[in-house]
Amino acid sequence: MLTRxxxxxxxxxxxxxxxxxxxxxADLRWLYESDAVTLPQLAAIHEATGATSTADLAAAAAEHxxxxxxxxxxxxxxxxxxxxxxxxxxxIALGRAAAIAEPFLTAxxxxxxxxxxxxxGSLRRGEDMIGDIDILAPASEPAPVFDALLRLPQSSRxxxxxxxxxxxxxxxxxxxxxxxxxxxAGGRLLYLTGSIGHVDALREHARTRGLTLGADGLAASxxxxxxxxxxxxxxxxxxxxxxxVEIRQGNGEVAAAARGELPExxxxxxxxxxxxxxxxxxxxxxxxxxxxxxxxxxxxEYIAITDHSQRSAASHNLTVDDVHRQADEIAALRxxxxxxxxxxxxxxxxxxxxxxxxxxxxxxxxxxVLASLHESAGQSxxxxxxxxxxxxxxxxxxxxxxPSNRMVPHRRGYDIDYDRLFELAVETETIxxxxxxxxxxxLDGALARRAVAAGAMLVINSDCHRAELLDRQMTFGxxxxxxxxxxxxxxxxxxxxxxxxAAIVAKRxx
Ligand SMILES: [Zn+2]
Ligand SMILES: [Zn+2]
Numbered sequence: 001m002l003t004r005x006x007x008x009x010x011x012x013x014x015x016x017x018x019x020x021x022x023x024x025x026a027d028l029r030w031l032y033e034s035d036a037v038t039l040p041q042l043a044a045i046h047e048a049t050g051a052t053s054t055a056d057l058a059a060a061a062a063e064h065x066x067x068x069x070x071x072x073x074x075x076x077x078x079x080x081x082x083x084x085x086x087x088x089x090x091x092i093a094l095g096r097a098a099a100i101a102e103p104f105l106t107a108x109x110x111x112x113x114x115x116x117x118x119x120x121g122s123l124r125r126g127e128d129m130i131g132d133i134d135i136l137a138p139a140s141e142p143a144p145v146f147d148a149l150l151r152l153p154q155s156s157r158x159x160x161x162x163x164x165x166x167x168x169x170x171x172x173x174x175x176x177x178x179x180x181x182x183x184x185a186g187g188r189l190l191y192l193t194g195s196i197g198h199v200d201a202l203r204e205h206a207r208t209r210g211l212t213l214g215a216d217g218l219a220a221s222x223x224x225x226x227x228x229x230x231x232x233x234x235x236x237x238x239x240x241x242x243x244x245v246e247i248r249q250g251n252g253e254v255a256a257a258a259r260g261e262l263p264e265x266x267x268x269x270x271x272x273x274x275x276x277x278x279x280x281x282x283x284x285x286x287x288x289x290x291x292x293x294x295x296x297x298x299x300x301e302y303i304a305i306t307d308h309s310q311r312s313a314a315s316h317n318l319t320v321d322d323v324h325r326q327a328d329e330i331a332a333l334r335x336x337x338x339x340x341x342x343x344x345x346x347x348x349x350x351x352x353x354x355x356x357x358x359x360x361x362x363x364x365x366x367x368x369v370l371a372s373l374h375e376s377a378g379q380s381x382x383x384x385x386x387x388x389x390x391x392x393x394x395x396x397x398x399x400x401x402x403p404s405n406r407m408v409p410h411r412r413g414y415d416i417d418y419d420r421l422f423e424l425a426v427e428t429e430t431i432x433x434x435x436x437x438x439x440x441x442x443l444d445g446a447l448a449r450r451a452v453a454a455g456a457m458l459v460i461n462s463d464c465h466r467a468e469l470l471d472r473q474m475t476f477g478x479x480x481x482x483x484x485x486x487x488x489x490x491x492x493x494x495x496x497x498x499x500x501x502a503a504i505v506a507k508r509x510x
Contacts, residue, residue: 025052025167026174036081044069055192058082059215091129093409095438100171101133103154108137115182120192126246126479128441134176138185145179186228187217197250205254246482265482270494273302276461281326282307283314285466294467296340302497304345304368309357312349313374341497343367352377354390363396372401381416392428398504402435402442422454429507431492432456436477437463445483452490459492
């Protein structure tokens with residue numbers, strides 16, 4: 001592929017990217033590799049429409065702006081290739097993508113000439129695997145914005161630059177920044193955020209009202225564009241509430257919004273405490289005190305310190321002796337910090353035979369017990385489910401953490417019968433976790449939605465191992481829950497401490 005590109009490049013046929021041909025914006029490269037277009041056709045499309053991403057191409061194809069260059073047949077081929085293109089493209093884990101985007105977003109938001117800055121696409125929707133890092137930052141004058149971006153230490157190279165668009169290389173990933181005219185930026189943000197299914201449903205909804213929705217926003221039937229500086233102006237013009245980004249999945253949300261039946265999704269402000277975090281007693285980096293102080297700064301009413309049990313696979317675990325020392329240390333911290341309740345908990349491993357990694361006498365000393373699998377011990381899905389079932393029957397086990405035990409992006413979750421797992425949770429009054437650690441993101445949105453449908457109670461936790469990440473990992477957990485249409489009433493840690501304690505006691509006294 002590279003050779004072919006270079007041949008064409010050297011033949012002087014086409015220069016799309018100034019620095020190197022291999023640095024084509026990733027989506028164009030993949031469209032080319034899908035065999036939907038030839039390079040000269042791709043060049044013609046790019047020249048005519050300025051398209052550099054799948055979203056641009058989808059818009060151009062939907063509005064028939066490609067056929068003038070390459071004919072209706074190729075336009076149709078591109079339309080057909082686009083959904084599969086996404087599946088072919090390598091994706092980045094959410095945690096890594098968010099970390100790469102963050103310094104760019106922070107810098108853009110601090111620039112006085114930039115109206116606002118938001119990620120778009122799968123990153124903004126909070127998918128666990130991200131297609132591309134594409135940021136929208138409206139400003140009247142793009143040049144100074146780009147110049148400032150190029151001075152960031154995170155910008156290692158320019159891949160592509162046009163008047164209102166730049167592609168940079170940062171940590172070996174492509175970061176795109178688009179700087180549209182502020183008065184039209186709402187339409188762009190809506191369109192680039194997607195998903196394709198969501199935009200299609202909105203376009204259909206617009207059509208029934210005699211309006212057209214395109215890449216730049218709404219237009220009246222006579223073609224007059226309706227300027228929108230913000231997204232909610234477009235939803236309002238369609239008589240819809242602004243649909244939360246996490247549920248823009250083309251999954252019935254537009255119809256639900258039109259009926260006035262959108263759920264009030266759980267949000268950061270609803271969370272009163274964090275019931276899963278580690279300290280130096282196991283594999284955490286920080287002392288309990290540091291975790292407590294960081295949690296107070298976040299405004300939490302309560303937290304639980306939940307280190308790993310003795311035989312866990314973590315690099316360092318809690319021994320029975322440690323449990324006593326830790327209890328004393330927490331008692332002292334409770335006196336020093338009366339404004340936050342510190343629960344002494346643990347994350348106990350469920351052993352291959354379904355027993356727990358501490359005896360009941362030790363477990364009963366904890367205020368809250370979380371139980372988890374960290375391996376599969378070569379067991380079948382049925383055996384794993386039995387193992388979970390045994391732990392959930394235990395009256396001291398209040399929470400099952402990261403139920404699928406996937407490792408993003410390296411390991412898929414267990415292939416167990418989740419509906420049965422959630423039924424068991426309801427039967428045994430066990431709470432199921434949405435874990436916000438970027439390696440877990442577990443339950444994900446789809447499973448969280450099934451858990452709630454089964455009637456299970458959820459908890460959203462950070463599973464944090466370092467104080468400065470408490471907030472970020474809680475936010476990831478909330479994002480997963482929101483993707484699952486989860487409401488505050490489904491989540492135990494939106495409730496006051498008394499209610500959390502009551503749930504623990506209710507199960508213990510079964
Ligand atoms: Zn764990
Ligand atoms: Zn943990």
